[in-house]
Amino acid sequence: MTAVIDEGPGRGESPTSHEDRNHRSARRTPDGLRTAVPEAGGDWNDGLIARRAAANGTDTEAGNVPNDEVRLPQVEAYVPSSGLLRPRLDALRELVGLSRARLDRATLAEAGRVLDEAAARQRLSSRHTVVAIAGATGSGKSTLFNSLAGAQISDTGLRRPTTSAPIACSWTDGAAGLLDRLAIPGRLRRRPQQSGTDADEALQGLVLVDLPDHDSAATGHRDQVDRVLALVDAVIWVVDPEKYADAALHERYLRPLAGHAEITFVVLNQIDRLPGDAADQVLDDLRRLLDEDGMALGEHGEPGATVMSLSALTGEGVGELRETLGRFVHERTAAARRLSADVDAAAARLRPVYVAEGRPGLGEGAREEFADRLAEAVGAAAAGQAAEREWRRNAGRACGTPWLRLWRWYEFTRRPGSLECPGAAP
Structure with missing residues (x-):
């Protein structure tokens, strides 16, 4: 299996010429989205863009579009699946802008990061749909990765840790920009073994990323997991019967990411090792733990996390996961759901700053902090400290013993620049 480097715009073309071509063959819709314009005699590559163009009634004349000798694949513009995402991002951006002079930079750091990542993803x-496979050491996530790809892409074995860097597998072209955003080098980008079946067709558009162990002994591996998890559209958590209740998984990842339930898959692997009904019992206990973490479960048609069991080694349940992933990718809503959940998390972190005890206004802690800052700004703190020193000095002179006053007089006369006469007693 050789590495596949996705060059994006085309082969042998400079970035400048590609940008000029995109500028000549693109227009903006009323909502600000840039859509590709077909070349003369060409067809639209995406039905959604075609319908948007027909609805706006702004088809470009064929004579105005240059007829290049080499036709390049059109790059689809980002189209948010929910009309509420853009206003929410604008509102968060406005809130951050108004708060820069009122709040410290650390408080607004997470909201700023969400806005930056949303802008990067929408470009x-x-x-x-970028889906990461994460799990603990020995959970079998690399085996599941290879099973979904149909090829031995990620190394598996008894050596720990086995996966030392993220490895990506893309089912279609055009994912170079997404993989560059994840900082995955070209030597770690692969293609799956496709046989042309319906199962392979259903995964068109999937970009699968195998991550290192989140509990690896190497700190660099854990840092890579945290970095990539903040950028992908969805996550498949692979757990095994031995460590599915590990506190590191639930307290560090699942519980803080409970609001991202709609883009979360939790897979119980290695069920071939469980006898009888033990797999169902472990799966029920796993659902109980997820419920305690605050993560909604997608059952009975309700939105939430997808929980299932399988065996990546024997293939049991892998087909069901493949079908579920196919429907998930076909909806093309994972990126918008991820961004919406990130906005929710950023707003939840900022809410205590603006709302105290369930009502707008300043709480007791905020009032004390405001009073301290105001006192420091007007110099009240320095004046108070000077008054306290003077009060202590006068109290010592009035209440001190004769020997203490004599000792203080002696110390005072030894100071440089003292105007008192050394022979004058206090």
Whole structure:
């Protein structure tokens, strides 16, 4: 299996010429989205863009579009699946802008990061869904990764840790920008073994990323997991019967990411090792733990996390996961759901700053902090400290013993610049 480097715009073309071509063959819709314009005699690559163009009634004349000798694949613009995402991002951006002079930078850091990552994701393809496979040491996530790809891409074995860097597998072209955003080098980008079946067709647009162990002994591996998890559209958590209740998994990841339930898959692997009904019992206990973490479960048609059991080694349940992933990717809503959940988390962190005890206004802690800052700004703190020193000095002179006053007089006369006569007693 050789590495596949996705060059994005085309082969042998400079970035400047590609940008000029995109500028000549693109227009903006009323809501600010840039859509590709077909070349003369060409067809639209995406039905959604075609319908948007027909609805706006702004088809470009064929004579105004240059007829290049080499036709390049059109790059689909990002189209948010929910009309509420853009206003929410604008509102968060306005809130951050108004709060820069009122709050410290650390308080607004997470909200700023969410806005930056949302802008970066919206500039990239919406035809692709980036899904990361994460798990603990020995959970079998690399085996599941290879099973979904149909090829031995990620190394598996008894050596720990086995996966030392993220490895990506893309089912379609055009994902180079997304993988560059994840900082995955070209030598770690692969293609799956496709046989042309319906199962392979259902995964068109999927970008699967195998991550290192989140509990690895190497700190660099854990840092890579945290970095990539903040950028992907969805996550498949692979757990095994021995460590599915590990506190490191639930307290560090699942519980803080409970608001991202709609883009979360929790897979119980290695059920071939469980006898009889033990797999169902472990799966029920796993659902109980997820419920305690505050993560909604997608059962009975309700939105939430997808929980299932399988065996990546024997293939049991892998087909069901493949079908579920196919429907998930086909909806093309994972990126918008991820961004919406990030906005929710950023707003929840900022809420205590603006709302105290369930009502707008300043709480007791905020009032004390405001009073301290105001006192420091007007110099009240320095004046108070000077008054306290003077009060202590006068109290010592009035209440001190004769020997203490004599000793203080002696110390005072030894100071440089003292105007008192050394022979004058106090």
